[in-house]
Amino acid sequence: MTHTLEVRNLTKKYERFTLDNVSFDLPMGCIMGVVGENGAGKSTLFKAILNLIHRNAGEILFWGKPMTDKDTKMREQIGVAFDAICFSEVLTVKQVGNIGKYTYKNWDSAQFQELVTRFELPLKAEIKTLSKGMKMKLNLAFAMSHNAKLLILDEPTAGLDPIARDELLDLFLDFVQDEEHSILISSHITTDLEKIADYITFINKGKLAFTKEKDTLLYQYGIVRCGEKDLDAVKNAGCIAWKKNECNYDVLVEDREAMKRTFPHLVIDNATIDEIMLLTVKGERV
Numbered sequence: 120m121t122h123t124l125e126v127r128n129l130t131k132k133y134e135r136f137t138l139d140n141v142s143f144d145l146p147m148g149c150i151m152g153v154v155g156e157n158g159a160g161k162s163t164l165f166k167a168i169l170n171l172i173h174r175n176a177g178e179i180l181f182w183g184k185p186m187t188d189k190d191t192k193m194r195e196q197i198g199v200a201f202d203a204i205c206f207s208e209v210l211t212v213k214q215v216g217n218i219g220k221y222t223y224k225n226w227d228s229a230q231f232q233e234l235v236t237r238f239e240l241p242l243k244a245e246i247k248t249l250s251k252g253m254k255m256k257l258n259l260a261f262a263m264s265h266n267a268k269l270l271i272l273d274e275p276t277a278g279l280d281p282i283a284r285d286e287l288l289d290l291f292l293d294f295v296q297d298e299e300h301s302i303l304i305s306s307h308i309t310t311d312l313e314k315i316a317d318y319i320t321f322i323n324k325g326k327l328a329f330t331k332e333k334d335t336l337l338y339q340y341g342i343v344r345c346g347e348k349d350l351d352a353v354k355n356a357g358c359i360a361w362k363k364n365e366c367n368y369d370v371l372v373e374d375r376e377a378m379k380r381t382f383p384h385l386v387i388d389n390a391t392i393d394e395i396m397l398l399t400v401k402g403e404r405v
Contacts, residue, residue, distance in 0.1 A: 121147045122183070123269050123301040124168070129177035131167050136325060138163050141177075143320050143330040148298030150291060152312035152333070153305040154396060155322035161305045162201075164322065165273055168303075169199065181269070195223055198267030200258040202274040208247035212240050215261060223265035231264035237286075251278040259287070263294070270294065272304040276311050284308070288315050309392040313337060319392060323400055336395055341375025344368075344386040356381055360402030371398040 124145040131138040138160045145151045153161050166172045168179050170188060179185065186193045206215055212235060219226045235242065238256040246254065255275055262270060270291075276284040292315055294300050306312055312319060312333070319336060321328040343353050346367050353370050354361065356378065361370040371390065372378050379387050 123147045123149075123181065124303060125178075125180040125183070126164075126168065127178040127180070129164070129167055129179065130175045131163055131172060132175045136160070136163075138167065138322075138325045141322070141327045143318075143327065145301055145303055145318070147301055148295055149317040150295055150302040150304065150315050151318040151320055151330075152309075152316035153303065153320045153322060154307075154309060154312065154392065155328075156324075156400070157307075159322045160325040161322055162273060163325075165201075165271055165303070165305070169197070169271065195225055195265060196268045198262035198265065198270045200255070200262040200270070200272050200275055202255070202277060204246060204254045204258060206246055206257075209245055211243055211245055212249075212257060213242040215246070215257060216264075219261060219264055225266040227264050227266060231260055234260035234263060237290075252280070252283060255279065256283075256287075263290075268300050270300075270302045270304070272302065274305055274307065276306060276308055284311060291315055309396075313392060321396060321399065328399055333392075336392060337389065339373065339375060340390040340395060341372050341378060341387050342390050342394060342398070343370040343372055343378055343382065344388065345370060345382075349382065349385060353378070353382065353385070354405060358405060360398045360404050362398055362402040369394075369398060369402075371395060371402060 122144045126141060126143050129138065129141045141164060155161050167174045170186065181193055216228065216231045219231060220228065238260060240253060240257055249257065255278060259275055276287055288311055291302055295302060316333045318330060319333050320330045344367055345353055350368050357372060357374065359371040359373060361368050375387055
């Protein structure tokens, strides 16, 4: 399998926080969602991948090769949109497009205009007059208008209404249709990732909790709802973590169907990404 991005043992140390030995692969033509609590290390991860901060250890490969600060050709293949606007607030939308012409050799003015129109961004409006959601749309229009093959997006749907978010998700799915483009995207709105992601990477307190195929999480994992008398049997049958509620226990399991066969008298529900994260972090472990 060809990988767009390979992260190997990535470590970044701060005085009070460490992104610790994180590794994962993003296959070409796929979307990977990165999830975790605030302060878990998602933005640090993205900055370290892009060489925007010094990393203490680890290797980052794009299309099988490391990227240096002078490697402008490779950087042209990466579109980036963080949650904060990266342009002067006095610039207009049109002027941002003009900057793209002088920044990227592969800048596509027609694509930028198409996205600006699609996002209903007023060309003559100064950035300071735009809402947070419109600023994010401008960031995305810029990131997607120089023929990048990889998009790295930090909370791109934050601050958008459900209709606008759904429009962006469709745009992201269109972007990867040719199987040569890929997206690495962080989001607190895990239902968005459930719609579009192929893989989910969970960062918890600077450590990699897991990288899994999204379909495995949604269609194989489950949550057993049981009382105390069944808890030990369920745990021994293969659970990941469990948490006590007011009246019963929620037990996270990897194989929902196997549990249904073993415990036909128990309620066993599908697990959402939010529930998997919560039980992985807050639950008791085997």
